[in-house]
Amino acid sequence: MIRITQLKLPCGHSQDALEEKIRRTLRAGKGGKGGRDPLKFTIVRHSVDARKKPQLFDIYTVDVAAGRGIKADQALVHRLKNKNVTLAPASSYSFPDPGTEALHHRPVVIGTGPAGLFCALYLAEHGYRPLVLERGCRMEERAAAVEKYWREGVLDPASNVQFGEGGAGTFSDGKLNTQINDKTGRADQVLRVFAQAGAPESILYEAKPHIGTDRLRTVIPAIRRRIEAAGGEIRFGTRVTGFTFSEITSEAAAGTEDRGKDLRSDGQDAPAGPADGSAGRRRLTGLYCVTGEALSGAGTERTKEAWIPADAVVLAVGHSARDTIEELYREQIPLEQKQFAVGLRVAHPQSMIDESQYGIADQDRLVSMRLGASPYKVTARASSGRGVYSFCMCPGGHIVNASSEPGHLCVNGMSDEKRDSGWANSAIVVTVGAAEFGSDHVLAGMEFQRRLEKKAWEIGRGAMPVQKYTDFRDCFRGEKDFAETEMEPAAEYLPDRIRGACRQAPVHTLLPAALTTDLIEGMEQFGHRIRGFNGPLALVAGVESRTSSPVRIPRGRQCESTGAAGLYPCGEGAGYAGGIMSAAMDGMRVAEAIARKYSSFTTDTEMQAGKGLQTDTGA
Secondary structure, eight states, X not given: OEEEEEEEEETTOOHHHHHHHXXXXXXXXXXXXXXXXXXXXXXXXXXXXXXXXXXXXXXXXXXXXXXXXXXXXXHHHHHXXXXXXXXXXXXXXXXXXXXXXXXXXXXXXXXXXXXXXXXXXXXXXXXXXXXXXXXXXXXXXXXXHHHHHHHHOOOOTTSSSSSSTTOGGGGSOOBOOOOOOOOSSHHHHHHHHXXXXXXXXXXXXXXXXXXXXXXXXXXXXXXXXXHXXXXXXXXXXXXXXXXXXXXXXXXHHTTOOOOOOEEOOOSOOOOOOOTTSSSSSEEEEEEEEEEGGGGGXXXXXXXXXXXXXXXXXXXXXXXXXHHHHXXXXXXXXXXXXXXXXXXXXXXXXXXXXXXXXXXXXXXXXXXXXXXXXXXOOOEEEOTTSXXXXXXXXXXXXXXXXXXXXXXXOOEEEEOOXXXXXXXXXXXXXXXXXXXXXXXXXXXXXXXXXXXXXXHHHHHTTTSEEEEEHHHHHHHHTTSSOGGGOOOOOGGGTTTTTEESOEEEOXXXXXXXXXXXXXXXXXXXXXXXXXXXXXXXXXXXXXXXXXXXXXXXXXXXXXXXXXXXBTEEEOSGGGTSOSSHHHHHHHHHHHHHHHHHHBOXXXXXXXXXXXXXXXXXXXX
């Protein structure tokens, strides 16, 4: 297989032009009935070069199967002496061979976001029969609950934009790009799994691949069915409420199996343990969970909760499972405060962004060139020294109400596969840490989020607070009173820009003054790069507070918690990922770690014993 890079053609080129370009590069002659060599090629990567806009070019990398064998390919590469023509690298990913330690119970995966799904998938397809627990609903019921919330304001705390099958990424743009320098092949594997589940084939080669929230809602259930077909089990409407541990004796720490007596945390600090996380003072033995009406947690007694025994539990709970983080804190599982970003969601006409990025605003012309809605990425440095930047940009998308707690409100952005709403939006955010939280307490960042979300709820009176950017800026600077501002009727914003109830509100009072000052400085700088970015057509909505997890759950080299053997922090909620791709890849990494340690779970008798929920009597 031969790889060719930097194949450049004008956007909108004919379908035959790429093949002809490949033939000229390889000096392969013409194809067709009278041709000498049939040409089979695969697009490996595609991007758009807009440096000379409005002259736009497609840039391709392709793999060509000449069908002559490796020696002939090597000879051709040597003969051409073209730095853009090389041998294609072999696929690098391989799942590890199973370990030797016996699993007494099925591994349990908590959460069905990308991290949990991919961890469960690879465990299931290698004989480990994972049990997956998800507090939210299946995709169909979850989508209905979210639409009801946006339409009627009725929030289901267990199944919403943050919780349910697919995780928070389901209601997003579905971006699959990552900045991870992956040499393991995991990234390619993630893209293949998505494509096999029904995502567009273009994600395998586009430089900025995305699926879109509408397509994700069919892709995720397909991955769920693949897990189930491989022996995994997924239980929806099941919320984990606690964990049980045993003390590790000195003999057990040295390698002797001794599970000891199950116990709940006694309030004493647990030592961090060694770097590999395998010989801490405690070993996980099981978990508690509730189902059905008890999901709200009101009046639930732990002695009546269901208990599931487990040797290995994967914590892939996402960045919004605050109750789980609080439970880990009570159990003295080591946690670390982590910086994250907060800000506002900003919307603009998509034509404004296309004009800036492509030099072309006409939709028909863009379609003829096979160009979709353009993304952007902007960064600035405020006079305070703080960075201001765009995050989770959604071309042709919507601002959505992404709340998960009653009396609190946060926003996010999402796009359908076609990105055709006519409006672009992104979060404009700044990084915050202990100085902004007002405390070094490990949960201070989470409480900072809650304070902002409560204020957003209050100033919007339960609806998303929105404001024209120019009013936001002028009111904050004292150049205009909020009572003097004007906004088009709500119909102007729904449903093209916003999904869920919105209300004109003093968004300029939402964030701490220092953060608002920096955001305005950033927006004004962005206006010099994208014409109109800081103009009257820009709309701001708040609060964007769930950019990433406010904590990290430390883990060792084998991915186990440094405070409890058998507990595997995973994905974005544990502080080890920042999007769909990185979370899915981390799920694979944790699955590999479990596989290296344990032999596959194949004992039918114990499989059946672990399937039934067991009740802890409190004895």
